[in-house]
Amino acid sequence: MDKFECIKLFNQIARLGSFTATANELNMSQGAVSKKIAWLENSLGFTLFHRTSRKVSLTSAGKQYLKQCHELIEKITITEQRLKNELSQVVGELKISAPSAFATQRLAIPIRDFINLNPKVSINVSVNDKQVNLYNDDIDIAIRASNLKDSGLKAKKLLDHELCYFASPDYLKQNGTPISHKEIAHYHCITYSLSNPSNVWYFNKEKYTVREIFSSDSPEMIVNMAILGLGIAAMPKWMVQKHIDKNELIEVFENVEKHSLPMYAVYKNEDYLPFRIRAFIDFLASYFESEKLK
Amino acid sequence: MDKFECIKLFNQIARLGSFTATANELNMSQGAVSKKIAWLENSLGFTLFHRTSRKVSLTSAGKQYLKQCHELIEKITITEQRLKNELSQVVGELKISAPSAFATQRLAIPIRDFINLNPKVSINVSVNDKQVNLYNDDIDIAIRASNLKDSGLKAKKLLDHELCYFASPDYLKQNGTPISHKEIAHYHCITYSLSNPSNVWYFNKEKYTVREIFSSDSPEMIVNMAILGLGIAAMPKWMVQKHIDKNELIEVFENVEKHSLPMYAVYKNEDYLPFRIRAFIDFLASYFESEKLK
């Protein structure tokens, strides 16, 4: 027996004052109504209705219970409705995790635009260069360079960055600036350990196995090591542009078709995805898509 | 599927973080737990848990739903408990209907004593000489002279009043004061229409069919008509004592064994009778019992 149904039935009957009328209104047999109320009364341990041969009326306990149930049904229904609306409306809080450079340099504008378009959503960005656990840290969407599939996660590719290769002025002064990418083997390379394999770089679609002097899963760390003159590293240009501008880093292999680094929006796989998540991912994807065309 | 059970299950799981642990704790199979939650999620239309291979965690919707459910389940449980307690404790409001004379002259003291003994009960007395409908007027206990069984009512006899016969001084002056009850046939009689039959009076256990000049279902009305000199009437002594004292009425047939008028406490028949009702009726019955012995 569904207690909820019984309680709704109880409400109806209290309103209509009759089992039969309620049964008709709800298209069920009168016997079923009688049985359900009997079950409810029995499971509660007190009587809800006085029965006379002509009508039913609430007992004093029934009256008080009715009041409480009324509130119960109303509140729970409202909550269920609201939560269900999240599946079709962009409302609620959206928690995003993104690497620091990407967050500050690529995410600010689309987030602003998204919020302006969807004023009922609120966004919280957690800047974190480590790979967060979406479940433990309660994150809706993580932006990642690697499409490493965690348990039950889904990923949507947002963009492909052509990589920019760079080293510090000091390093190039000491080791000479390479003219062609084919000289790569003569240089120390700083690699991203999450690339697989990390020590294989592509130029003009050709594989080059490089001398891996240092590797890390942290882009920031890689950039820092390059600035310190450890060797040649590769990262998306937006991540190091400011260092190039300040002459802390110098770009090399400018005129070669390089390997690209994809960025993904990773999110939990659930049967009913809150619409704010779907909407934000789609918005981001189309934002970067249109940006690429410019 | 009982939504209530499912919600309680949902609470448990949220607390324990595991379907299996919950199943063990509640002595049910893990499959059943899985099915119930699946049913609940499906009927709600949104996902409550993220499932990973090692544990389950609440979705954002799940978290909000949990909070709401927690609060509401708690409230309804408390209400159910409180209402159930009314079956074993003397608490709540007790609505009593009683005829005016009986209320003021016989009920005041036992009610005071009952309240002193049971401070958590509150009593409301509705004074009404007409026969009220316990269902329509929302009365718990009605005090009545007649054991007229209404629909589904129960009755407990509280006491037997020996009747007192009386007439106005004027009436007796005009018609002569009867010496013996055997003269009753010569007098006009005022009868209580709810007695059955109303025109048969008993003296020393003998039947006398009387001349019924007026009858009413209202004791007050009967007393008034007697005062106005219409004839001889019969009522419990406590009802007319004050008129006798003021010489508005004079008692007759003092030394005969007379018919008695029973008084009943009438109450609704319900499966689980709130204890305050049972307690008050029992208290009244034993009060009048002990009074009789004095």
Added chain:
DNA sequence: CATACACATTCCCAATTGGAATACCAATAA
């Protein structure tokens, strides 16, 4: 007194439920 009306109960069949076993999936260990 017969009738009508309303709730309770019974009987029976279809639908649902729950348990046990199994499938499945991901994290961990080897």
Added chain:
DNA sequence: TTATTGGTATTCCAATTGGGAATGTGTATG
């Protein structure tokens, strides 16, 4: 990589439950 483990989902079947129709019971009504 592979095997193992710890967890949820699914499947299958027996048992229970639930609902409808008919019937029973009790009470107003005319």
